[in-house]
Amino acid sequence: xxxxxxxLSEGLEKNFGSGDHRVEALRGLDxxxxxxxxxxxxxxxxAGKTTALRILTTLSRPDxxxxxxxxxxxxREPAAVRRAxxxxxxxxxxxxxxxxxxxxxxxxxxxxxRGAAGRDRADELLDTFGLTDAAxxxxxxxxxxxxxxxxxxxxxISRPRVLFLDEPTTGLDPASRxxxxxxxxDLAAEGTTVLLTTQYLEEADQLADDxxxxxxxxxxxxGTPAELKARLGAYAEVVVADESALxxxxxxxxxxxxxxxxxxxxxxxxxxxxTKAELTLPAVVRELDAAGVPILDAGLRRPTLDEAFLSLTGxxxxxxxxxxxxxxxxxx
Amino acid sequence: xxxxxxxxxxxxxxxxxxxxxxxxxxxxxxxxxxxxxxxxLLFFGYVFGNSVSLPGGADYRTYLxxxxxxxxxxxxxxxxxxxxxxxxxxxxxxxxxxxxxxRAAAPLGQATADVLLFAIGMIPLVAVGYAVGWRxxxxxxxxxxxxxxxxxxxxxxxxxxILVGMKLGSEEAAGQLGSVTFxxxxxxxxxxxxxxxxxxxxxxxEWNPLSSFVTACxxxxxxxxxxAADAAWVIEHPVVASxxxxxxxxxxxxxxxxxxxxxxAEG
Ligand SMILES: Nc1ncnc2c1ncn2[C@@H]1O[C@H](COP(=O)(O)OP(=O)(O)OP(=O)(O)O)[C@@H](O)[C@H]1O
Ligand SMILES: [Mg+2]
Numbered sequence: 001x002x003x004x005x006x007x008l009s010e011g012l013e014k015n016f017g018s019g020d021h022r023v024e025a026l027r028g029l030d031x032x033x034x035x036x037x038x039x040x041x042x043x044x045x046x047a048g049k050t051t052a053l054r055i056l057t058t059l060s061r062p063d064x065x066x067x068x069x070x071x072x073x074x075x076r077e078p079a080a081v082r083r084a085x086x087x088x089x090x091x092x093x094x095x096x097x098x099x100x101x102x103x104x105x106x107x108x109x110x111x112x113x114r115g116a117a118g119r120d121r122a123d124e125l126l127d128t129f130g131l132t133d134a135a136x137x138x139x140x141x142x143x144x145x146x147x148x149x150x151x152x153x154x155x156x157i158s159r160p161r162v163l164f165l166d167e168p169t170t171g172l173d174p175a176s177r178x179x180x181x182x183x184x185x186d187l188a189a190e191g192t193t194v195l196l197t198t199q200y201l202e203e204a205d206q207l208a209d210d211x212x213x214x215x216x217x218x219x220x221x222x223g224t225p226a227e228l229k230a231r232l233g234a235y236a237e238v239v240v241a242d243e244s245a246l247x248x249x250x251x252x253x254x255x256x257x258x259x260x261x262x263x264x265x266x267x268x269x270x271x272x273x274x275t276k277a278e279l280t281l282p283a284v285v286r287e288l289d290a291a292g293v294p295i296l297d298a299g300l301r302r303p304t305l306d307e308a309f310l311s312l313t314g315x316x317x318x319x320x321x322x323x324x325x326x327x328x329x330x331x332x
Numbered sequence: 333x334x335x336x337x338x339x340x341x342x343x344x345x346x347x348x349x350x351x352x353x354x355x356x357x358x359x360x361x362x363x364x365x366x367x368x369x370x371x372x373l374l375f376f377g378y379v380f381g382n383s384v385s386l387p388g389g390a391d392y393r394t395y396l397x398x399x400x401x402x403x404x405x406x407x408x409x410x411x412x413x414x415x416x417x418x419x420x421x422x423x424x425x426x427x428x429x430x431x432x433x434x435r436a437a438a439p440l441g442q443a444t445a446d447v448l449l450f451a452i453g454m455i456p457l458v459a460v461g462y463a464v465g466w467r468x469x470x471x472x473x474x475x476x477x478x479x480x481x482x483x484x485x486x487x488x489x490x491x492x493x494i495l496v497g498m499k500l501g502s503e504e505a506a507g508q509l510g511s512v513t514f515x516x517x518x519x520x521x522x523x524x525x526x527x528x529x530x531x532x533x534x535x536x537x538e539w540n541p542l543s544s545f546v547t548a549c550x551x552x553x554x555x556x557x558x559x560a561a562d563a564a565w566v567i568e569h570p571v572v573a574s575x576x577x578x579x580x581x582x583x584x585x586x587x588x589x590x591x592x593x594x595x596x597a598e599g
Contacts, residue, residue, distance in 0.1 A: 089427060093424050
């Protein structure tokens with residue numbers, strides 16, 4: 001039964017440090033990614049996304065739990081796992097002194113694609129990612145987006161069965177992002193399983209067949225993007241004319257949305273998540289107006305990732321921001 | 333295991349090729365690392381040269397040149413450290429670890445590339461040695477042996493540097509530690525004979541492995557001067573001692589470096 005899942009993990013745990021500095025990066029992560037699908041791990045900074053990917057790509061050992069990738073145990077058969085996977089890390093880990101073509105042919109050689117086969121594959125990927133013109137320049141002269149594209153190309157050299165992408169489009173402009181999205185979709189269409197991490201709800205929505213909301217090292221929610229959005233519902237937010245009206249607005253919004261409103265005194269806004277499909281913007285405005293609350297602006301929209309986390313897990317996402325010791329900072 | 337070890341040679345070659353490509357793309361680094369020993373040679377040779385008196389009145393610059401060769405070879409410690417730290421810092425090491433590549437290939441490829449680049453860099457250095465008056469005085473065979481020892485020392489120090497560089501994981505830290513290794517050069521007999529040193533210091537200097545290499549090279553190039561009468565065994569038998577040091581250090585550091593590469597420390 002494991003064979004139909006490209007990635008399967010049960011109860012993955014990983015701790016870093018000890019005493020006061022102890023961080024429980026993963027606290028029992030379960031994943032089951034069917035072959036040929038795209039799965040997104042969606043979570044804020046420090047949620048444990050990179051830690052999970054490092055374990056699945058044989059870079060790190062879990063403290064507890066098991067995982068198989070392409071049918072091979074990541075701890076007992078790392079060599080077999082490595083033959084089946086392609087990996088693109090969070091920081092573009094290509095050699096800056098080498099040209100794009102040299103980087104790709106190095107990876108081709110290490111994947112035992114020698115001679116013409118390696119060269120053809122490198123040319124094909126350079127073309128796919130729009131790097132043909134820059135192919136013979138040292139990578140240090142590339143833009144950030146070009147580097148990420150090259151990094152992804154390097155991960156694809158061997159036509160891997162399972163591809164791991166750690167925040168593949170963070171920091172990219174829309175054009176580069178679309179290029180990467182298109183490439184990922186093509187791969188999935190050819191049967192590659194893709195496990196990617198992202199901080200963007202939109203990216204998960206656009207690419208993934210299924211989304212895992214990961215929060216403080218556990219899967220807080222798993223489902224299709226449509227299910228996730230339905231579950232998250234919408235977010236109602238109103239801007240009031242003066243500070244004294246904030247609490248009055250909150251009193252109205254609470255029962256209307258069915259959740260605890262969040263007041264921002266500085267921006268003079270009151271917001272609340274709702275899963276009530278029947279709630280409409282005119283209804284919100286009507287109720288507030290009837291109560292005499294002076295509203296300047298009102299909206300009913302999809303929640304941001306932060307708001308989604310707040311409503312689904314009761315946690316704010318800000319609690320772990322800034323702790324990114326997992327990755328070494330790229331050298332300028 | 334057998335499936336990975338059978339790929340050691342091609343994987344190492346591919347990674348060796350990478351280091352050579354890098355050197356070709358970034359020749360400034362190579363020129364810089366070769367300019368340093370030339371400057372050492374000229375500085376010590378002409379600034380200190382006239383104030384150091386050697387036993388038997390031997391020529392100081394002839395005495396100095398094999399010492400500088402050895403110091404240059406030992407620079408594998410610094411280049412190994414910088415490269416491995418940089419690759420670790422930029423995630424290149426991790427990237428390689430996710431590939432189906434033999435676990436010894438990356439450090440072996442890097443150490444071998446370092447030896448090759450060192451061999452190329454030795455050519456101008458030997459020329460400068462000739463220009464300041466140094467000569468091979470002991471015949472071709474022994475001289476070839478001396479060059480062989482220098483390559484071996486480069487290989488040994490590169491492995492040590494690679495291990496330390498992976499542990500440091502940052503180029504800045506590697507650079508700082510690299511400058512501290514200058515002490516190792518001063519605590520050997522490359523620049524000055526041990527004869528005038530206090531007893532305890534003489535012992536420290538003689539048991540510095542670099543001193544055995546320096547003495548062996550002077551012997552093999554035929555530049556030997558009369559040594560201290562009560563020198564340690566490792567100085568009396570410098571060639572055997574150099575080989576022994578190499579075997580010992582490789583036996584310690586190769587497995588450590590391969591293990592460190594195969595399973596990096598976490599947290
Ligand atoms: N090597 C490490 N040493 C100490 N703490 C670590 C290490 N690696 C990760 N952590 C901690 O584990 C937690 C999860 O980190 P991880 O990198 O997996 O998060 P992430 O979801 O990838 O975040 P980001 O979006 O910032 O990349 C964080 O609190 C992080 O500080
Ligand atoms: Mg991360």
